[in-house]
């Protein structure tokens with residue numbers, strides 16, 4: 135089973151190609167250029183480097199959020215276009231799940247953090263293990279205080295990862311003391327190899343999503359929608 | 372190399388998701404437009420994030436529908452065209468990303484089309500004979516331009532709006548009168564039974580200092596003030612009359628500037644395009660004033676005036692025929708220039 139994996143949900147643009155338990159190629163860039171300019175050339179270069187014709191691809195896995203709304207859409211629109219044009223199935227991998235894959239060896243808890251703006255992070259706690267990281271709850275957007283409370287409630291060592299670590303590092307370390315640790319930088323990136331790893335495992339278990347049914351995983355409503363709901367709630371009270 | 376002949380066009384620059392299949396840049400085999408009007412209604416205007424989300428949800432099914440209705444397969448296509456600006460960046464990115472992925476998957480050449488250029492090319496789908504050089508008036512919710520075209524891909528802007536686009540003003544006035552969105556068609560209909568001289572609204576930049584440029588903020592403010600004044604006095608506003616007087620003020624300027632342009636440039640063809648080109652009064656008045664024995668006025672049927680992918684496929688056809696293909700790093704450009 136040869137899958138193409140795509141992750142453009144953060145500033146990292148990453149594509150990978152491989153079978154189960156075997157990475158064939160990966161291209162990961164973290165530059166100022168937009169995903170729109172980087173992604174398709176990266177897919178093309180990836181296949182060329184690996185000596186693979188696009189018609190050999192059997193499926194596509196795409197990181198479908200949470201993350202940057204625009205980044206999610208560029209990745210998904212590209213994946214959908216490829217799946218439609220090549221007539222192959224696709225599936226989604228949740229970005230936080232993929233990040234947790236990068237720390238699967240952890241003995242304690244794994245906690246990926248993605249920048250959710252408005253002083254929040256998209257996050258989820260995982261327990262590491264031989265069957266892959268197991269989520270301890272649904273992914274959510276949390277403030278720093280909420281995150282610290284959660285971590286303390288678990289009462290275990292936590293290894294933090296993800297691109298928003300820089301924002302909260304000092305305060306997390308101060309609040310959690312010796313139970314705080316962080317993943318080395320190469321494991322903190324949203325790399326498509328991780329999406330591929332998780333994607334292959336899910337594909338075996340649940341298979342691809344029926345055509346056009348993969349939904350982006352924004353977590354948050356559009357700002358305008360959120361404000362409208364708040365207004366209506368205010369009027370009812 | 373044979374010329375590309377069956378082109379799939381994609382259009383997602385604002386709030387309509389559209390895919391179309393066009394033969395030889397002339398014949399529309401299918402043109403599917405999925406409007407989002409209902410989604411944005413409760414916000415009183417287009418919300419970019421909501422528009423982008425909707426585009427992503429339905430673009431691929433819309434493409435399938437366009438292919439099915441045209442009775443063609445992906446292997447029959449000879450090119451893909453997509454509008455990559457101007458427009459809302461998040462919306463544009465969906466169409467651009469899908470178009471690039473499809474072009475790559477299917478080994479097809481890709482054309483990046485300017486959306487305004489696309490509007491002009493809707494006229495090439497009318498079956499009329501069109502020769503260069505020509506003049507074009509593109510009027511919609513986003514743009515008001517007088518264009519001079521020396522040949523395919525050679526466009527110069529002779530006049531533009533200095534503030535609001537004409538269609539935008541129609542929408543704003545319609546909202547002030549609680550007529551809903553979009554405002555153009557309702558005002559057009561109401562105006563037919565109104566008296567254009569019932570209110571005196573200004574015609575801006577009509578002197579030599581204006582050249583071929585437009586300004587519609589003055590007439591907008593004047594109409595809004597009249598609505599306010601009438602309401603203050605507790606008088607019921609005659610919707611027919613105010614629509615008629617407002618529409619006349621906008622159309623007078625559009626028509627006069629078009630006439631001026633036609634007098635400056637000796638052309639056989641004058642094209643009208645864009646959402647406002649569906650306005651029946653504008654069509655009639657432009658024909659009266661600009662059409663002569665030498666100059667023919669052409670406009671597309673209403674369904675090709677508003678945003679649609681058939682016009683993009685038509686423009687893309689001529690781009691590909693010139694060998695003007697886009698590479699896979701094609702980006703969405705919200706303020707893409709026509710003259711590039």
Ligand SMILES: [Zn+2]
Pocket residue numbers: 486490511513645646677678
């Ligand atoms: Zn338009």
